[in-house]
Amino acid sequence: MQVTITVNGVERTDEVQPRMLLAHYLRDVCGLTATNIGCDTTSCGACTVHLDGESVKSCTVLAAQASGSSVTTLEGLADGDTLHPVQAAFRREHGLQCGFCTPGMVMAAASLLSQNPHPDEREVREELEGNICRCTGYHNIVRAVLSAADEMSGDRVDAAVQTR
Amino acid sequence: MIPASFDYVRAGSIDEAVSLLGEHGDDAKLLAGGHSLLPMMKLRLAVPETLIDIRHLREASYIRVDGDEVAIGGLTRHRDLVTSEVLRAEAPLIGLVAGHVGDPQIRHRGTIGGSLAHADPAADLPAAVLASGATLVAQGAAGRRTIAVDDFFLGFFETALEPDEVLVEIRVLRTGPTGAHYEKFTRRANDWAIVAVATVAGRVALANMGGRPTRATATEQALAEGASIEDAAALAADGTEPVQDMHADPDYRRHLARVLTRRSLAAAAA
Numbered sequence: 001m002q003v004t005i006t007v008n009g010v011e012r013t014d015e016v017q018p019r020m021l022l023a024h025y026l027r028d029v030c031g032l033t034a035t036n037i038g039c040d041t042t043s044c045g046a047c048t049v050h051l052d053g054e055s056v057k058s059c060t061v062l063a064a065q066a067s068g069s070s071v072t073t074l075e076g077l078a079d080g081d082t083l084h085p086v087q088a089a090f091r092r093e094h095g096l097q098c099g100f101c102t103p104g105m106v107m108a109a110a111s112l113l114s115q116n117p118h119p120d121e122r123e124v125r126e127e128l129e130g131n132i133c134r135c136t137g138y139h140n141i142v143r144a145v146l147s148a149a150d151e152m153s154g155d156r157v158d159a160a161v162q163t164r
Numbered sequence: 165m166i167p168a169s170f171d172y173v174r175a176g177s178i179d180e181a182v183s184l185l186g187e188h189g190d191d192a193k194l195l196a197g198g199h200s201l202l203p204m205m206k207l208r209l210a211v212p213e214t215l216i217d218i219r220h221l222r223e224a225s226y227i228r229v230d231g232d233e234v235a236i237g238g239l240t241r242h243r244d245l246v247t248s249e250v251l252r253a254e255a256p257l258i259g260l261v262a263g264h265v266g267d268p269q270i271r272h273r274g275t276i277g278g279s280l281a282h283a284d285p286a287a288d289l290p291a292a293v294l295a296s297g298a299t300l301v302a303q304g305a306a307g308r309r310t311i312a313v314d315d316f317f318l319g320f321f322e323t324a325l326e327p328d329e330v331l332v333e334i335r336v337l338r339t340g341p342t343g344a345h346y347e348k349f350t351r352r353a354n355d356w357a358i359v360a361v362a363t364v365a366g367r368v369a370l371a372n373m374g375g376r377p378t379r380a381t382a383t384e385q386a387l388a389e390g391a392s393i394e395d396a397a398a399l400a401a402d403g404t405e406p407v408q409d410m411h412a413d414p415d416y417r418r419h420l421a422r423v424l425t426r427r428s429l430a431a432a433a434a
Contacts, residue, residue: 001172018172018215040165042203043354045269054243054272060202061273064172065195065217112268129353130267 003067007032008076016063022056023047025063026073034074034103038132045131048104048111049073055111057130074103077110086110086148095144097135105131109145117153121146167205174217178303178330181218185328186305188214194330195219196239197273199266200282219275224332227251233299233335234258238277242289243268245276255336257344257364261292264348264360277331280316283323286356286372288348290317293334294377295362295369301333308332317376339365345432347424351411358411359420361400363428373404373421380404383425393433397426 004013007030014029026032026049035058038046042060049058050072058071077084086109089095096102105128112119112127119127124145125138133141175181185192193212195201196219204210218224224239227248234255236245245251245262252259258276265271265279265288279289280300293300298313305328316324325331348360348371360371361380366387368380382399401418408414 017169019167019169021166024166040206042199042266042270045267048269051272055269056272057269060199062172062195062198062202064174065198065219068220108269127268130269 001064003063005063005066005068006070008072009070014063018062018064020063021059022049022051022061022063022066022071023058025066026058026071029063032073032075036100036103038100038104043130043132044101044104045108045128046101046104048107048131050107050111053111053114055108055130072107074106077106084110085151086113086145089144089148089151090141093140093144093147095136095141096133101131101133101135105133105141109141109148112145113149113152118149119145165206167202168208168211170205170212171214172217173214175221178218178221178224178332181216181221181330182303182305182328184214184216185330188216190327192216194278194281196275196278197241197270198278199270199274200278200284218330224277225275229254229338230335232338234338236276236334236336238331238333239275240277242266242271242274242276242279246271253341254338255296255344255364256341257292257296257339257346257362258289258336260344261288261346261362264288264346267354276334280334281323281325281331283317283321283376284356285317285320285374285376286360287377288346288357288360288362288371290377291360291362291369291371292346293336294379295364295367296336296339297365297367298337299335300331301335302326302329303332304329310335314379319375322376337365343432345428347428347431349420349424359406359417359424361421361424361428363425363432368400368425368429370400370404370421370425373401373406373417375405375407378404380421380425383429387429393426393429397422397429400425 036046038044047058191213195215224237226237242262344364382402386396401421406417
């Protein structure tokens with residue numbers, strides 16, 4: 001069957017099997033391999049992308065279901081050479097170790113901040129419930145999301161300044 | 165994991181979905197959010213020949229006050245239940261419980277109609293709707309009919325829906341902004357309830373205390389007769405037949421049902 005999906009701002013039409021998962025479509029058809037497949041059971045969140053602006057787990061969406069919609073992957077999040085504030089904050093706060101969960105974590109965090117621009121720490125932890133990280137213990141990830149929230153609302157103070 | 169092959173059809177309306185169901189019979193499955201069906205298809209626990217996609221049908225996605233009830237379209241997503249001001253003011257149990265379903269990504273996809281039609285006894289929304297004194301509206305080839313929620317859940321993954329019917333609307337009683345609570349017991353974030361208790365307006369429904377969501381009728385009756393919360397909650401497991409699985413044995417589930425019912429009733433009354 002034919003699907004027409006706007007991927008990272010560019011509309012494309014492809015021939016796919018109805019059973020093709022969106023995660024496989026993005027990786028194998030579009031060649032966008034930032035979207036990782038971790039558990040393949042809607043649990044780990046590594047495959048999180050935005051579908052019409054909201055986070056979804058692309059291992060549990062058919063490419064066919066996304067036809068007519070817009071998909072943003074991690075590759076489409078930055079504005080040219082300027083990192084998205086969530087990406088910049090993950091780098092600044094070292095919100096990753098091995099990096100496997102990071103694309104999904106960043107996409108989930110960006111979706112969270114678009115819905116709730118001023119989350120507190122508890123809300124960040126609860127809203128990232130669908131994304132599993134086996135390295136960091138989450139502390140720096142949560143700091144990164146809170147820092148991105150401050151950055152996006154213009155209240156960020158550098159950590160170095162804060163501790164002085 | 166990749167599901168077995170199937171044909172994909174996108175229905176243009178609920179009417180068309182009903183006629184497609186009639187045409188394909190038992191070989192077809194409705195696809196809404198797909199967050200129960202697609203995982204089952206990946207595991208080959210479900211192998212439909214045709215998927216009829218109805219998720220994009222906006223005609224069945226709404227939340228509005230209608231007389232003494234709030235009418236919720238079957239394709240309303242969990243996210244929309246959580247953020248609904250109408251539900252917060254009129255039937256808060258539904259939005260509260262929807263916030264316990266899975267995680268944000270899942271709540272962006274899953275629908276209330278899909279969750280009820282799937283009828284997992286451990287799921288959150290079936291217990292919430294059961295506690296809400298709801299009426300369900302199904303549309304089939306013969307038109308629409310209503311089903312009382314007490315007659316809807318028949319057993320494990322089994323409902324009163326006919327194979328050619330679509331669950332188009334859920335009508336819950338307007339209970340006012342307070343007095344609703346949900347206690348869900350899990351070992352890990354994002355898990356299914358080992359046991360959960362939904363409470364509103366003197367009704368108590370239990371998740372995962374048997375093959376289908378169950379009213380704690382002995383507790384409800386005791387409350388109606390003026391018993392204390394403690395005494396009424398002590399009856400919460402009466403008449404239930406909880407299963408044994410890797411998470412809990414039946415005795416432990418009965419214990420949880422009593423404790424969670426007490427907590428839920430106390431929180432709802434606070």
